[in-house]
Amino acid sequence: xxxxxxxxxxxxxxxxxxxxxxxxxxxxxxxxxxxxxxxxxxxxxxxxxxxxxxxxxxxxxxxxxxxxxxxxxxxxxxxxxxxxxxxxxxxxxxxxxxxxxxxxxxxxxxxxxxxxxxxxxxxxxxxxxxxxxxxxxxxxxxxxxxxxxxxxxxxxxxxxxxxxxxxxxxxxxxxxxxxxxxxxxxxxxxxxxxxxxxxxxxxxxxxxxxxxxxxxxxxxxxxxxxxxxxxxxxxxxxxxxxxxxxxxxxxxxxxxxxxxxxxxxxxxxxxxxxxxxxxxxxxxxxxxxxxxxxxxxxxxxxxxxxxxxxxxxxxxxxxxxxxx
Numbered sequence: 001x002x003x004x005x006x007x008x009x010x011x012x013x014x015x016x017x018x019x020x021x022x023x024x025x026x027x028x029x030x031x032x033x034x035x036x037x038x039x040x041x042x043x044x045x046x047x048x049x050x051x052x053x054x055x056x057x058x059x060x061x062x063x064x065x066x067x068x069x070x071x072x073x074x075x076x077x078x079x080x081x082x083x084x085x086x087x088x089x090x091x092x093x094x095x096x097x098x099x100x101x102x103x104x105x106x107x108x109x110x111x112x113x114x115x116x117x118x119x120x121x122x123x124x125x126x127x128x129x130x131x132x133x134x135x136x137x138x139x140x141x142x143x144x145x146x147x148x149x150x151x152x153x154x155x156x157x158x159x160x161x162x163x164x165x166x167x168x169x170x171x172x173x174x175x176x177x178x179x180x181x182x183x184x185x186x187x188x189x190x191x192x193x194x195x196x197x198x199x200x201x202x203x204x205x206x207x208x209x210x211x212x213x214x215x216x217x218x219x220x221x222x223x224x225x226x227x228x229x230x231x232x233x234x235x236x237x238x239x240x241x242x243x244x245x246x247x248x249x250x251x252x253x254x255x256x257x258x259x260x261x262x263x264x265x266x267x268x269x270x271x272x273x274x275x276x277x278x279x280x281x282x283x284x285x286x287x288x289x290x291x292x293x294x295x296x297x298x299x300x301x302x303x304x305x306x307x308x309x310x311x312x313x314x315x316x317x318x319x320x321x322x323x324x
Contacts (some may be wrong), residue, residue, distance in 0.1 A: 086254070092249040153201065
């Protein structure tokens with residue numbers, strides 16, 4: 001091949017590169033969810049995945065990679081090629097808490113991921129077994145203080161949002177409560193209904209049916225305003241524990257280093273999703289809320305991720321919390 005031919009080939013490859021990137025996506029996209037199918041994070045990922053699939057013209061495949069409090073899936077996502085064909089949907093609190101709970105984990109939740117957007121916010125609730133001898137939050141805290149080490153709470157596992165919320169609850173109330181980790185919120189809630197667990201710091205989607213069926217008590221919602229879907233439930237401040245606010249934020253990230261135009265396409269698709277009325281209704285049906293103005297940009301998610309990393313790392317160190 002002569003010089004002119006080589007030069008023409010090189011120019012052709014250079015010209016083709018932007019075109020190939022501009023054509024993104026040209027094949028299916030994988031969304032890694034670090035929990036088993038059926039939970040709030042997985043359901044939100046599937047709702048947004050369906051929308052992205054329609055808008056981008058490619059199938060979005062959910063890959064559930066559960067284990068080690070979500071860190072197994074996070075490691076796989078962090079090690080994936082930053083080409084836009086692997087995305088990661090996680091709850092922000094366990095995402096940033098993972099390395100603190102599992103020190104051998106080889107990823108940085110801030111540096112190794114690029115924020116795409118927040119999918120939904122869901123408050124946590126203080127939920128007790130039906131026959132618990134307290135009818136409001138003040139009575140519950142008083143009972144816990146009078147019985148140190150005797151109350152237990154269930155969670156979806158060490159490092160899960162349900163675990164971290166109760167860690168913070170114990171620290172803010174000065175109570176000694178025992179953690180019982182499960183392999184998901186489903187079996188934990190089953191034991192709460194059966195009466196073998198005392199309480200949980202659970203999300204609305206999980207416990208809504210049991211609450212409406214009167215098989216559990218709900219004492220408070222851990223946010224500054226009452227949830228419109230359960231207006232009778234007082235906020236933690238109204239119930240006697242000001243400052244206890246824990247919101248589960250489900251968010252989409254990509255491995256750090258995305259090409260700028262790929263990132264732009266993903267971010268623009270997310271922005272369009274926020275305006276879709278059908279998607280919004282599906283999220284609200286999960287006892288969740290769409291991000292409001294000021295929360296619905298990748299920059300806002302990036303700032304929130306860093307803030308949550310500091311918050312939960314401090315809580316874990318303060319409580320000397322270890323993965324179980």
